[in-house]
Amino acid sequence: MRNNRTQNTEYRIQNIKHRRRTGRGLLQALLAIVIVAAGIAGAVIFIKLKKPPQRKVQAAQAPLVEVVQLHSKDIPMVVQGYGTVNPKVEVDIIPEVAGKVVYIHPELIVGGLIHANQAILRIDPRDYELAVRQAEAAVADARVKLETEQAEAEVARTEWRQLHPDTEPTSSLVLREPQIRKAQAMLDSSEAQLATAKLRLERTSLSLPFDALITTESVDLGQYVVMGQPLAKAYGTGSVEIEVPLKDSELAWFDVFENSIFSNGDRNAAKGTPAEVIADFAGAEHTWEGYVVRTVGQVDRTSRMISVVVEVQEPFNVLKGRPPLLPGVFAEVLIQGNTLRSAVAVPRDAIREGNQMWLVNGNRLGIRPLKIVRVDKNFAYVVSDDLDEANVIISFLDTVIDGMEVRTETDIIKQDEQVKNNGDQPDKPEEN
Numbered sequence: 468m469r470n471n472r473t474q475n476t477e478y479r480i481q482n483i484k485h486r487r488r489t490g491r492g493l494l495q496a497l498l499a500i501v502i503v504a505a506g507i508a509g510a511v512i513f514i515k516l517k518k519p520p521q522r523k524v525q526a527a528q529a530p531l532v533e534v535v536q537l538h539s540k541d542i543p544m545v546v547q548g549y550g551t552v553n554p555k556v557e558v559d560i561i562p563e564v565a566g567k568v569v570y571i572h573p574e575l576i577v578g579g580l581i582h583a584n585q586a587i588l589r590i591d592p593r594d595y596e597l598a599v600r601q602a603e604a605a606v607a608d609a610r611v612k613l614e615t616e617q618a619e620a621e622v623a624r625t626e627w628r629q630l631h632p633d634t635e636p637t638s639s640l641v642l643r644e645p646q647i648r649k650a651q652a653m654l655d656s657s658e659a660q661l662a663t664a665k666l667r668l669e670r671t672s673l674s675l676p677f678d679a680l681i682t683t684e685s686v687d688l689g690q691y692v693v694m695g696q697p698l699a700k701a702y703g704t705g706s707v708e709i710e711v712p713l714k715d716s717e718l719a720w721f722d723v724f725e726n727s728i729f730s731n732g733d734r735n736a737a738k739g740t741p742a743e744v745i746a747d748f749a750g751a752e753h754t755w756e757g758y759v760v761r762t763v764g765q766v767d768r769t770s771r772m773i774s775v776v777v778e779v780q781e782p783f784n785v786l787k788g789r790p791p792l793l794p795g796v797f798a799e800v801l802i803q804g805n806t807l808r809s810a811v812a813v814p815r816d817a818i819r820e821g822n823q824m825w826l827v828n829g830n831r832l833g834i835r836p837l838k839i840v841r842v843d844k845n846f847a848y849v850v851s852d853d854l855d856e857a858n859v860i861i862s863f864l865d866t867v868i869d870g871m872e873v874r875t876e877t878d879i880i881k882q883d884e885q886v887k888n889n890g891d892q893p894d895k896p897e898e899n
Contacts, residue, residue: 529872531879533862534827537811539855544720544804547843548711548775552746552796554702555778556677563670565693566590568686575699579681587673588686588698595668602661609657613650619643677703680783704783707792709744710763711800712772720804720841723759723775742777746798749790755779759802777802811854812846813837816861825860827873832860834869 570589574581581587620643627636636642679701686698718724721740739758746753757779766773777800782792792798817824818837826833841848858875 529830529874530864532825532827532832532860532864532873532875534858534875535814535817535861537813537854537857537859539809539811539852541806541808542810542812542848543806544841544848545843546713546717546720546802546804548713548717548800548802550709550711550774550777550798550800552707552709552779552782552792552794552798554794555706555708556703558675558679558701559697560587560673560675560699560701561695561697562590562673562692563694564590564595564667566592566594566671566691568688568690568692571686571688575681575684575686577681577684580704581675581679581681581701583677583679584674587675589673590671590692592668592671595664595671598664599661599668602657602664606654606657606661609650609654613647613654616643616646616650620647673698675701677705680704702794706778706780707782707794708760709757709777709779709798709800710774711777711802712767712770712774715766715771715773718773718775721759721802722805723762739778741803743801743803744777744779744792744798745801746792746796748793748796753789753792755782755789755792757800775802807840807848807850809850809852810840811849811851813849813859814861815842815845815847817859818847825864825867827858827860827875830872830874830878832867832869832871832873834867 567590568588569591570586572581572585572587573579575587623642627642639645682700682702684699686692692698723740739760742757742759744755744757746755757777759775760778761776763774763776779792785791813824818839819825819834822837822839824835824837826835837847837849838851839847840850860873
């Protein structure tokens with residue numbers, strides 16, 4: 468009996484717990500349903516109360532352009548060209564006599580520098596010294612013969628006067644005049660042979676009248692050389708020249724004919740137009756001063772261009788780390804031309820259709836035709852006073868209409884400043 472009571476009591480306790488759990492679950496479910504329903508109701512109310520977005524029509528903005536301001540001034544013209552540096556003087560070292568080489572200058576090597584009037588090489592002079600001595604003996608013998616003939620002629624004149632006083636000889640043979648002329652001729656010939664022998668002796672030593680840089684050499688000590696055999700090549704270091712091909716129209720901008728041999732025929736009196744030679748050499752860009760000294764005197768039949776010659780004096784002087792201007796270097800040449808008065812330099816990017824440009828006046832674009840005087844790689848030059856301080860467009864536009872509205876960077880800056888100033892001002896009270 469006691470066991471049955473215990474079981475009934477436990478059953479009642481479990482039944483009570485089960486009912487409590489069931490009631491708690493229903494309460495949680497009901498609460499979740501209430502929260503979801505409240506959220507849905509709030510969303511519906513928010514959607515119905517939300518105002519629809521207002522449409523704002525975006526105003527079409529004028530195209531933004533980049534401008535450059537022009538200035539009228541006197542502009543010196545610079546004629547630009549390119550050319551290769553060449554030596555002004557280049558010679559072959561060739562012996563004028565034959566013989567064995569007994570001396571060679573230590574700098575007779577490729578790249579060696581030999582100063583003016585220094586012996587480059589010497590040929591064995593002994594044969595030529597003997598020839599001089601023989602020629603001197605021949606001169607002495609001819610002089611003796613002449614003196615003998617002159618003495619015999621004086622004796623003949625004295626005898627004739629004794630035998631035939633107050634009369635002149637009927638034949639020149641009496642006073643030995645033909646014999647004297649022959650002896651004089653023999654003396655003159657001997658002296659000429661002596662001068663030739665001395666000249667040949669001098670030619671056993673080869674030298675140049677200018678400082679020379681050796682470019683090639685093919686001679687060794689003890690080598691037998693013959694007359695006319697090329698032994699080396701050298702060029703003078705006193706000056707170099709650059710031939711610059713130019714269009715014939717460019718010659719109008721500097722005085723190449725007025726200050727040259729074409730005007731007065733005197734090359735020494737001709738004054739060259741200054742020029743600047745620029746070369747990228749030895750790891751840096753360097754500059755040398757030069758002068759336009761002449762033209763080549765003819766127009767190229769293929770390119771129809773004419774070359775002017777620019778000369779640079781003392782190109783081997785090393786100043787402030789500047790290397791020598793060596794032959795073979797490709798250089799840019801800037802020739803100082805005449806000055807263009809009251810001219811405007813228009814950037815090449817601003818030139819449209821060959822002879823037009825776009826100007827900005829206020830906020831309007833204007834198409835302006837140009838009368839271009841000269842064009843180089845950076846600018847087109849126009850002579851005009853009314854273009855001073857004009858704003859020209861250098862940017863590209865797909866469509867251009869004369870009078871169309873445009874914007875510039877200056878307009879944007881002004882607009883930003885205006886917006887900023889308006890934002891800094893206090894709000895005005897509303898009017899009732």
